[in-house]
Amino acid sequence: MSAEPLEIHLEGWDLDRRLREDVEAGLTARPKWLPPRWFYDARGSELFEEITRLPEYYPTRAERSILTERAGEIAELTGAKTLIELGSGSSEKTRLLLDAFTRRGGLGTFVPLDVSVSALRQSTEQIAADYPGLRVRGIVGDFTHHLDRLPAGGGRLVVFLGGTIGNLLPAERVRFLAATRAALEPGDWLLLGTDLVKDPAVIVPAYDDAAGVTAEFNRNVLRMINRELGADFEPEAFAHVALWDPEREWIEMRLRAERPMRVRVLDLDVEFGAGEDLRTEVSAKFRPEGIAEELAAAGFAGHAFWTDADGLFGVTLARADERLRPPTAD
Numbered sequence: 001m002s003a004e005p006l007e008i009h010l011e012g013w014d015l016d017r018r019l020r021e022d023v024e025a026g027l028t029a030r031p032k033w034l035p036p037r038w039f040y041d042a043r044g045s046e047l048f049e050e051i052t053r054l055p056e057y058y059p060t061r062a063e064r065s066i067l068t069e070r071a072g073e074i075a076e077l078t079g080a081k082t083l084i085e086l087g088s089g090s091s092e093k094t095r096l097l098l099d100a101f102t103r104r105g106g107l108g109t110f111v112p113l114d115v116s117v118s119a120l121r122q123s124t125e126q127i128a129a130d131y132p133g134l135r136v137r138g139i140v141g142d143f144t145h146h147l148d149r150l151p152a153g154g155g156r157l158v159v160f161l162g163g164t165i166g167n168l169l170p171a172e173r174v175r176f177l178a179a180t181r182a183a184l185e186p187g188d189w190l191l192l193g194t195d196l197v198k199d200p201a202v203i204v205p206a207y208d209d210a211a212g213v214t215a216e217f218n219r220n221v222l223r224m225i226n227r228e229l230g231a232d233f234e235p236e237a238f239a240h241v242a243l244w245d246p247e248r249e250w251i252e253m254r255l256r257a258e259r260p261m262r263v264r265v266l267d268l269d270v271e272f273g274a275g276e277d278l279r280t281e282v283s284a285k286f287r288p289e290g291i292a293e294e295l296a297a298a299g300f301a302g303h304a305f306w307t308d309a310d311g312l313f314g315v316t317l318a319r320a321d322e323r324l325r326p327p328t329a330d
Contacts, residue, residue: 003124003136009146010115016228020266023225027263027270027278034221036167036253036281037115037142041224045119047217054213056205059163062313063193064093066306071100074157074317077303078189079104081155084111086143087164091123094159097191098131109135111151115142144168144176147183156188163195163313166250166284173284177298186322190300194286194314196307200244203285207242207251215240218253218280231265241277250284291316 019038026033040048052060067074074097083101085094091112101107110127114120117140124138141149143160150158158180168176180190207214218240222233238255245252257272264270272278291314292302301321307314 003121003128003138006117006120006124006138006140007149008117009139009141009149015115019225019228023229024266024268027265027268031277031279032270032272033279038221038224039217039281040116041220042118044217044220044224045116047213047220050213051209051217054209054211056209058202058206058312059195060093062308062310063161063163063315064096065308066313066315067093067096070306070315071096072103073304074191075100075104075107077317078157079106079155080157080189081106082109082111082151082153083107083157083159084113084150085159085161086113086147087160087162091127093161095127095130097159098127098134102131102134107134109137109151111137111139113139113141113143113146113150115140144172144179147179150183154185154187156184157191158184158189159191161191161193161315163193163283165192166195166286167281168284169282170284173294174297177294177300181299181320184320186320188320189303190295190316190318190320192291192295192316192318194291194316195283196312196314197249197285197287198312200246202312203251204242204244207253207283208240212240214242214253218255221280222255225265229265231263233263233265234261237261238278248284249286250282252279253281253283254279286314288314 022035051057085091112120112123120138120140124136128136139149165173219235219238222235225231226233237258239258241254241256243252254277257274257276260274261272262269288305295302295318299321300318302316302318304317305314
């Protein structure tokens with residue numbers, strides 16, 4: 001069975017407008033920032049795949065080990081008829097779930113949602129070929145804006161893996177979880193991957209590897225802005241920095257100007273002082289009790305929590321609870 005035509009809710013002009021808005025807002029702020037969504041152009045996606053194979057980068061391996069061990073249990077517990085993946089990318093780890101659901105039987109539809117038309121088209125066609133009989137319905141959209149476009153019907157399992165929720169600031173997480181709950185019916189499920197608080201000596205190298213791949217990934221966002229907006233950043237004039245914030249329990253990736261410079265972008269002249277930082281990512285780490293509290297506040301009841309053998313990463317299975325009043329997503 002071939003994949004269905006992509007359902008597109010995010011056009012190229014939407015992305016261009018949002019990029020311009022983010023760049024103007026972030027580069028005129030104090031301190032300066034850019035959101036991590038702009039890392040993932042074609043080159044950035046290639047670099048991130050390389051990062052996931054680095055010895056320092058534990059999250060992908062740890063989460064995969066959990067899913068390898070627990071996928072069958074997840075299939076049995078949820079009995080889902082529709083599997084929805086947010087920020088799907090290549091859906092590599094999700095195949096562990098698809099395999100488990102295929103063995104169990106009963107899963108009829110797979111719905112990956114991603115912002116990239118090309119990546120989504122490639123992955124949906126491959127999954128449709130590898131899982132004959134499974135309806136594959138790709139949605140081009142942003143998980144922070146288009147959750148109301150998810151297919152209706154009961155028996156749904158929404159999957160949000162990779163610790164990506166940690167890239168959202170606390171207020172953004174509240175809105176995202178509320179919107180997820182609002183999109184689901186009581187009894188639907190959420191499977192959430194979260195990186196856990198641990199020794200910073202383990203965390204920091206995962207974002208500042210010895211081979212410099214993460215540094216190249218970080219600077220690539222400047223190359224993307226140069227290409228898409230005609231800016232004149234000098235990426236090599238920025239140092240990659242990864243800092244652990246013990247109070248907020250998150251890591252920040254930054255680009256630090258190594259000398260004073262002026263950058264022309266859009267209609268702006270953006271001044272950087274020597275040593276000035278541009279924050280490009282926040283990656284929050286979680287404690288199990290904090291995950292449970294945030295999910296409960298959004299109207300989810302925790303059902304199971306699993307970690308890898310070393311306790312580095314967590315996967316939570318929660319259910320939309322009819323006894324909990326779902327908050328508004330506003």
